[in-house]
Amino acid sequence: MAHDIENSHFLHYNLRSIAPMVERGEGIYLYDSSGKRYIDGTSGPVVCNIGHGVKEIGEAYAAQAEKVAYVFRSHFTSEPSEKLATMIAEMAPKGLEGVFFVSSGSEGTEMAAKIAHQYYLEQDKVRKELIVSRWLSYHGITMGALSMSGHVQRRKNFVNSLLPYPKIPIPNCYRCPENSQYPACNLACAYRLKETIQMIGEEYISAFIAEPVVGAAAGAVVPPPEYYKIIREICDEFDILLIADEVMTGFGRTGLNFGMEHWDVTPDMIVFAKGASAGYYPLAGVIISEKIFDVLKNGKKGIFSPGHTYSGTPMAGAVGCSVIEYMQQHKLIDNVKNLSGYLEDRLKTLYSHTIVGDIRGKGFLWGIEFVKNQKTKEPFSAKQGGNIADLISKTAFTNGLIVYPGGGCVDGNRGDHMLVAPPFIIKKQEIDKIVSILDQSISIIEKEIS
Numbered sequence: 001m002a003h004d005i006e007n008s009h010f011l012h013y014n015l016r017s018i019a020p021m022v023e024r025g026e027g028i029y030l031y032d033s034s035g036k037r038y039i040d041g042t043s044g045p046v047v048c049n050i051g052h053g054v055k056e057i058g059e060a061y062a063a064q065a066e067k068v069a070y071v072f073r074s075h076f077t078s079e080p081s082e083k084l085a086t087m088i089a090e091m092a093p094k095g096l097e098g099v100f101f102v103s104s105g106s107e108g109t110e111m112a113a114k115i116a117h118q119y120y121l122e123q124d125k126v127r128k129e130l131i132v133s134r135w136l137s138y139h140g141i142t143m144g145a146l147s148m149s150g151h152v153q154r155r156k157n158f159v160n161s162l163l164p165y166p167k168i169p170i171p172n173c174y175r176c177p178e179n180s181q182y183p184a185c186n187l188a189c190a191y192r193l194k195e196t197i198q199m200i201g202e203e204y205i206s207a208f209i210a211e212p213v214v215g216a217a218a219g220a221v222v223p224p225p226e227y228y229k230i231i232r233e234i235c236d237e238f239d240i241l242l243i244a245d246e247v248m249t250g251f252g253r254t255g256l257n258f259g260m261e262h263w264d265v266t267p268d269m270i271v272f273a274k275g276a277s278a279g280y281y282p283l284a285g286v287i288i289s290e291k292i293f294d295v296l297k298n299g300k301k302g303i304f305s306p307g308h309t310y311s312g313t314p315m316a317g318a319v320g321c322s323v324i325e326y327m328q329q330h331k332l333i334d335n336v337k338n339l340s341g342y343l344e345d346r347l348k349t350l351y352s353h354t355i356v357g358d359i360r361g362k363g364f365l366w367g368i369e370f371v372k373n374q375k376t377k378e379p380f381s382a383k384q385g386g387n388i389a390d391l392i393s394k395t396a397f398t399n400g401l402i403v404y405p406g407g408g409c410v411d412g413n414r415g416d417h418m419l420v421a422p423p424f425i426i427k428k429q430e431i432d433k434i435v436s437i438l439d440q441s442i443s444i445i446e447k448e449i450s
């Protein structure tokens, strides 16, 4: 098979140069067709939580494909999707009982918005349709999901097509949106939600959506301890649903089943994707509270219609069940919990580089923000912005480490960050290797730009 950009029919990420051809994956490693080995330091885009090439998942997949791969949800239910819904409801915080399946995170966040709207339609609150979200967030690339997303660079080409969903700033203590400091700030950033609801009118707003730890748009930004309690209270005060977008943080990524548990807050809905099937099948969904479930079930028609062709298939169910069983049998979430401190300590040695401004995160989801000046936190200029993290990532890739670069963590345009989010099966020596390759790669770029 030809492996050059001129003869490829595949629309690549980079349309002018072709990526290496992957040959196989095993554990935390990927191998290309030349035999070169890479550490998957971000589990793809924070997906491959259980590592690559797990035989048990392949076996479960093959067995289900031979039995029955597909049925439409209005014709049949299936053992695997029933079992998976039960397993997910059992993993979720108490009170979250219903599970609806889709195939991607973007479909999941859009579905959550549609569920929120139907919840209010059933109560004749027909105007409650707007979703409030945050700037410097990412909820997906389809138009509805992108409308919720505050990822400035990904929104740019589509601004005229997006829905006018209101946004508040993210709670980023390294770059406080209120120009204050925690705890003297009194969590003013959380109260922006109240202000926004009051200005727009609660009768127009159905939900507030947030990533418990901001992922791709800002590089693992972790809110202060009181943040989500305040958000929960505001949502309750104005009869607005709280949606946790746990596409990245769900299924153990932060060391607990779901990220929101760190704040001891139960949302009304959780959107999940990525880690649910760890990359072995397109699987995502929404977990809804008993309260929402009851309103939908007892509603005018008792029908939830806005599904997709691939909502809740036996294949997705079988793969999802086997991934969760594998995580439980190998106590992989405990491994995240046990090694997160080690990963944090090792990553923080990178502060020795003057272009490393902030290292933040939770569990196995870490972000590094690069700055021009460590003391003043001055970012690289917009022109340089996006390049520094990219350059470091490219150097790391050459040296056999995959990380996930991003831009815009300062104001949507400026700011350079990367995510480090290894598979849950990683060992201490392998964490050391990740940090050592990052250390070398940062040194190389630091020299080049000085």
Ligand SMILES: Cc1ncc(COP(=O)(O)O)c(C=O)c1O
Binding pocket: 045, 103, 104, 105, 106, 107, 109, 138, 139, 140, 141, 211, 215, 216, 245, 246, 247, 248, 273, 274
């Ligand atoms: C928090 C969050 N929500 C939603 C999405 C969109 O998921 P997908 O790319 O599967 O559509 C992503 C993807 O990175 C994400 O990180």
